Amino acid sequence: MADLTSNFVGIKSPNPFWLASAPPTDKAYNVVRAFKAGWGGVVWKTLGEEGPPVVNVNGPRYGAIWGADRRLLGMNNIELITDRPLEVNLREIKQVKRDWPDRAVVVSIMVPCEEAAWKAILPLVEETGADGIELNFGCPHGMSERGMGSAVGQVPEYVEMVARWCKQYSRMPVIVKLTPNITDVRHSARAAVKGGADAVSLINTINSITSVDLDTMSPEPSIDGKGSHGGYCGPAVKPIALHMVADIARDEECKGIPISGIGGITTWRDAAEFLVLGAGNLQVCTAAMTYGFKVVEEMKSGLSQWMDEKGYTSVDQVSRRAVPNITDWRFLNLNYVAKAKIDQDLCIKCGRCYAACEDTSHQAIAMNPGRVFEVIDAECVACNLCVNVCPVENCITLEPMAPGTTDPRTGLVVEPGYANWTTHPNNPSAVAAE
Amino acid sequence: MADTQMTPGVIAGRLPPDAYAENFADLHPPLDRHEAAVAADRCYFCHDAPCITACPTDIDIPLFIRQISTGTPESAAMTIFDMNILGGMCARVCPTETLCEEACVREAAEGKPVEIGRLQRYATDTLMDRPHPYTRAKPTGRTVAVIGAGPAGLACAHRLAMLGHGVTVFEARPKSGGLNEYGIASYKTPDGFAQKEVEWLLSISGITIRHNKQVGRDISLATLRKDHDAVFIGIGLGATNALDIEGSDLPGVEDAVDFIARLRQSDDPATLPIGRDVVVIGGGMTAVDAAVQSRLLGAQTVTMVYRREAERMNASLFERELAQTNGVRIITGAVPVRVTGQNRVEAVEFAYAVQDGGALRPGPDRFTLPADQVLRAIGQSMVPITNDPADAIEQDGASLHTGPGGRTTPHGYVFAGGDCTATGENLTVTAVAQGRDAAMEIHATLMGDG
Ligand SMILES: Cc1cc2nc3c(=O)[nH]c(=O)nc-3n(C[C@H](O)[C@H](O)[C@H](O)COP(=O)(O)OP(=O)(O)OC[C@H]3O[C@@H](n4cnc5c(N)ncnc54)[C@H](O)[C@@H]3O)c2cc1C
Numbered sequence: 113m114a115d116l117t118s119n120f121v122g123i124k125s126p127n128p129f130w131l132a133s134a135p136p137t138d139k140a141y142n143v144v145r146a147f148k149a150g151w152g153g154v155v156w157k158t159l160g161e162e163g164p165p166v167v168n169v170n171g172p173r174y175g176a177i178w179g180a181d182r183r184l185l186g187m188n189n190i191e192l193i194t195d196r197p198l199e200v201n202l203r204e205i206k207q208v209k210r211d212w213p214d215r216a217v218v219v220s221i222m223v224p225c226e227e228a229a230w231k232a233i234l235p236l237v238e239e240t241g242a243d244g245i246e247l248n249f250g251c252p253h254g255m256s257e258r259g260m261g262s263a264v265g266q267v268p269e270y271v272e273m274v275a276r277w278c279k280q281y282s283r284m285p286v287i288v289k290l291t292p293n294i295t296d297v298r299h300s301a302r303a304a305v306k307g308g309a310d311a312v313s314l315i316n317t318i319n320s321i322t323s324v325d326l327d328t329m330s331p332e333p334s335i336d337g338k339g340s341h342g343g344y345c346g347p348a349v350k351p352i353a354l355h356m357v358a359d360i361a362r363d364e365e366c367k368g369i370p371i372s373g374i375g376g377i378t379t380w381r382d383a384a385e386f387l388v389l390g391a392g393n394l395q396v397c398t399a400a401m402t403y404g405f406k407v408v409e410e411m412k413s414g415l416s417q418w419m420d421e422k423g424y425t426s427v428d429q430v431s432r433r434a435v436p437n438i439t440d441w442r443f444l445n446l447n448y449v450a451k452a453k454i455d456q457d458l459c460i461k462c463g464r465c466y467a468a469c470e471d472t473s474h475q476a477i478a479m480n481p482g483r484v485f486e487v488i489d490a491e492c493v494a495c496n497l498c499v500n501v502c503p504v505e506n507c508i509t510l511e512p513m514a515p516g517t518t519d520p521r522t523g524l525v526v527e528p529g530y531a532n533w534t535t536h537p538n539n540p541s542a543v544a545a546e
Numbered sequence: 547m548a549d550t551q552m553t554p555g556v557i558a559g560r561l562p563p564d565a566y567a568e569n570f571a572d573l574h575p576p577l578d579r580h581e582a583a584v585a586a587d588r589c590y591f592c593h594d595a596p597c598i599t600a601c602p603t604d605i606d607i608p609l610f611i612r613q614i615s616t617g618t619p620e621s622a623a624m625t626i627f628d629m630n631i632l633g634g635m636c637a638r639v640c641p642t643e644t645l646c647e648e649a650c651v652r653e654a655a656e657g658k659p660v661e662i663g664r665l666q667r668y669a670t671d672t673l674m675d676r677p678h679p680y681t682r683a684k685p686t687g688r689t690v691a692v693i694g695a696g697p698a699g700l701a702c703a704h705r706l707a708m709l710g711h712g713v714t715v716f717e718a719r720p721k722s723g724g725l726n727e728y729g730i731a732s733y734k735t736p737d738g739f740a741q742k743e744v745e746w747l748l749s750i751s752g753i754t755i756r757h758n759k760q761v762g763r764d765i766s767l768a769t770l771r772k773d774h775d776a777v778f779i780g781i782g783l784g785a786t787n788a789l790d791i792e793g794s795d796l797p798g799v800e801d802a803v804d805f806i807a808r809l810r811q812s813d814d815p816a817t818l819p820i821g822r823d824v825v826v827i828g829g830g831m832t833a834v835d836a837a838v839q840s841r842l843l844g845a846q847t848v849t850m851v852y853r854r855e856a857e858r859m860n861a862s863l864f865e866r867e868l869a870q871t872n873g874v875r876i877i878t879g880a881v882p883v884r885v886t887g888q889n890r891v892e893a894v895e896f897a898y899a900v901q902d903g904g905a906l907r908p909g910p911d912r913f914t915l916p917a918d919q920v921l922r923a924i925g926q927s928m929v930p931i932t933n934d935p936a937d938a939i940e941q942d943g944a945s946l947h948t949g950p951g952g953r954t955t956p957h958g959y960v961f962a963g964g965d966c967t968a969t970g971e972n973l974t975v976t977a978v979a980q981g982r983d984a985a986m987e988i989h990a991t992l993m994g995d996g
């Protein structure tokens with residue numbers, strides 16, 4: 113049996129699945145039930161300064177995108193940080209940590225971008241016995257209008273500065289939570305590294321408007337006929353999050369800083385993908401909000417089964433395993449030539465590949481009598497569109513051509529070995545091959 | 547004591563009073579909005595979709611399903627009605643398992659086609675309660691006589707009216723609809739849908755229906771040809787094939803279509819007499835409908851006897867299974883040889899058939915089924931409206947012969963469509979297609995480019 117225990121920047125948990133800072137972690141009641149359900153840890157819902165707490169809207173907070181069967185594909189929210197008094201949260205955190213010593217309890221914090229504010233709250237959090245802190249530099253709505261959340265995360269200098277304060281005024285591990293609402297996430301991550309952060313976590317939610325009511329003309333979620341942008345999360349954001357995680361994982365200036373992967377993790381497979389692309393552990397919000405705490409069962413059993421099947425015995429062995437395979441476009445092997453191939457036994461004759469290739473690609477599929485669809489190798493550029501639109505799994509595959517054979521499209525012999533754009537004759541700045 | 551399924555004879559009210567409503571409720575209840583969204587999501591939007599080819603009226607099925615899935619079932623309904631003005635009825639009665647749904651690639655992929663019929667109903671239902679969506683073109687001043695207000699005649703009349711022609715429909719029966727009103731099984735079209743649909747269709751205006759006018763008896767084809775610019779014949783099949791065996795004239799033996807028509811015209815099935823032991827002879831849709839509805843009325847045993855093997859039945863596998871789930875016993879490969887009884891039918895004697903060259907003959911193996919009611923469903927044929935050679939209609943004893951666009955003669959202005967023609971399967975949807983196409987042909991002819 114694979115060992116799922118996790119040690120993330122010194123914070124131990126029985127498995128790598130933490131609940132992300134959000135409603136599921138807003139109070140002891142939820143967190144205790146989550147721990148009973150088997151979650152490895154939580155990042156407590158973001159705490160604010162002492163004093164009167166923030167207020168939330170009293171109408172709908174969430175918008176959503178659904179598939180035809182109401183499967184929730186994406187969600188957005190306009191919720192702020194915790195709207196419960198600081199003392200209540202701190203008291204509960206302390207109690208929970210005492211009752212659940214083997215689980216990770218990390219506290220998310222967002223206070224104004226002033227040294228005094230951070231200096232004030234850090235000892236209060238440390239006093240609870242929490243395992244670490246997460247700096248919420250990501251919340252893209254409401255709080256950002258007040259100069260916090262993503263307003264900080266979008267300025268690398270601020271990220272570095274606040275991270276440094278936190279390391280200075282507390283002994284706890286510091287995780288910097290990054291916003292995806294920037295042009296290049298590596299700048300924020302590098303700033304966190306410079307500031308001495310122990311880890312980064314990402315992504316927080318993405319600026320979004322999920323829909324507009326075409327009768328009332330109000331964006332959703334609609335508060336008395338008006339809406340504002342919210343933060344997007346759930347399955348739909350996973351590809352964006354994966355890319356950002358991978359970008360940081362392979363960035364030299366980020367120096368291998370540990371990454372807590374977040375964003376659309378819904379199944380064990382999503383989790384495994386985050387791990388291999390650079391994450392050291394995982395945080396989940398929307399999947400729990402959609403299906404309840406019990407989803408962690410599937411995530412744990414799936415990850416563990418897959419690790420067993422592959423012979424991986426620990427999470428560390430899995431983490432970053434695919435990072436060496438992320439590269440730049442210019443380094444992709446141009447000698448790799450493939451052709452689409454349609455398995456006639458599996459084909460159900462829907463013709464979607466034909467419509468797609470004929471109308472929008474390379475006219476490389478022939479529709480023969482009896483609705484027999486066949487790839488014309490002399491036209492196929494191996495773009496993969498037919499594979500993507502085919503409703504039958506594995507019916508169309510891209511088959512690599514053997515070196516030495518001739519590509520009927522280009523008339524060129526498929527070369528063995530590797531050659532990329534940097535040495536390609538069409539590249540004006542090509543360098544001689546080594 | 548109240549009567550039960552066991553009570554001998556042909557009597558009404560065999561079942562508890564509330565059983566009837568349940569028995570004759572919608573066979574395929576409508577989809578709700580969410581069910582429709584889920585069902586629509588399964589459509590692959592195939593290229594040159596096989597389902598379209600399989601639909602006799604060529605409805606653009608992937609398009610209308612996509613319109614449903616994007617929340618515009620009204621547009622979906624127009625996609626359907628543009629090709630098939632009786633799309634509402636067809637959604638209920640088409641044997642989709644042998645038409646569009648059989649062709650669905652998901653049938654090939656997983657044996658579970660997209661539910662095209664029910665989606666079509668979902669779409670069409672949205673517009674049937676609203677004002678008629680089509681308007682008439684500028685009047686052409688031309689008039690067309692349509693004989694028969696069945697699916698073929700109605701489809702033809704609607705298309706002609708839309709194109710601006712004046713249409714008069716001559717209908718022998720007191721109500722319009724043809725077999726939609728008098729033939730189709732009750733549980734496929736409950737709640738008076740057939741009449742509602744006719745009213746909706748006629749509200750395009752420009753169509754006058756003259757009921758109780760039987761062409762050939764009350765008015766001649768020659769007169770119609772004289773008074774109109776063109777004539778369309780959609781008279782269906784008015785005659786039933788005879789059962790020429792000993793005892794077949796005993797009381798208790800009747801045509802299944804008459805039994806069904808009585809049922810369809812009744813307001814309360816509890817008042818309809820039904821036998822305890824019913825024997826249905828035949829293997830088509832009519833036989834299945836008669837058998838199933840006999841069970842639903844409370845018959846204790848219903849046996850359907852067909853002369854050939856099951857695969858050769860005109861009733862689809864779905865229909866046969868429907869019969870069997872309703873407790874109908876199906877015997878194949880047997881022919882009736884004699885009906886017996888004192889003053890009325892008491893039993894039918896059958897022989898297992900043997901092949902004799904091309905023909906089937908009663909063989910030596912015999913069996914007898916008790917019966918207090920026998921329903922004949924061994925095929926129908928056309929009742930000619932004219933035998934006058936001057937009309938120059940090509941026909942034989944069973945049907946009219948038509949060319950492209952439903953022309954009955956190469957030169958004249960008489961067209962035909964639906965069951966009364968020799969082409970196409972005898973289905974509602976085929977009748978609609980042929981009526982529509984004949985209207986286009988008539989239009990082209992009358993407007994000079996035909
Ligand atoms: C019991 C039964 C069940 C069926 N079930 C189905 C089913 O589930 N699905 C399906 O697709 N098909 C079914 N069919 C077949 C379908 O009903 C017919 O194919 C369809 O109705 C044919 O339409 P039509 O317009 O050609 O003829 P009809 O529907 O027969 O209409 C002909 C009309 O012409 C009138 N008429 C006849 N002679 C004259 C005359 N001389 N003058 C004036 N009017 C005249 C008749 O009164 C009638 O109204 C069934 C048929 C039967 C008998």
Ligand SMILES: Cc1cc2nc3c(=O)[nH]c(=O)nc-3n(C[C@H](O)[C@H](O)[C@H](O)COP(=O)(O)O)c2cc1C
Nearest residue numbers: 132133134158189248316345346375376396397398
């Ligand atoms: C309703 C809601 C409230 C959230 N509140 C916070 C918060 O207070 N602090 C924070 O750091 N992230 C917050 N998030 C972001 C999540 O922690 C997480 O980063 C994001 O939802 C992406 O993960 P997911 O796709 O698994 O949901 C919130 C998300 C949601 C849906």
Ligand code: SF4
Nearest residue numbers: 469492493495496498
């Ligand atoms: S891979 Fe692209 S080009 Fe080749 S057949 Fe498929 S769709 Fe056409």
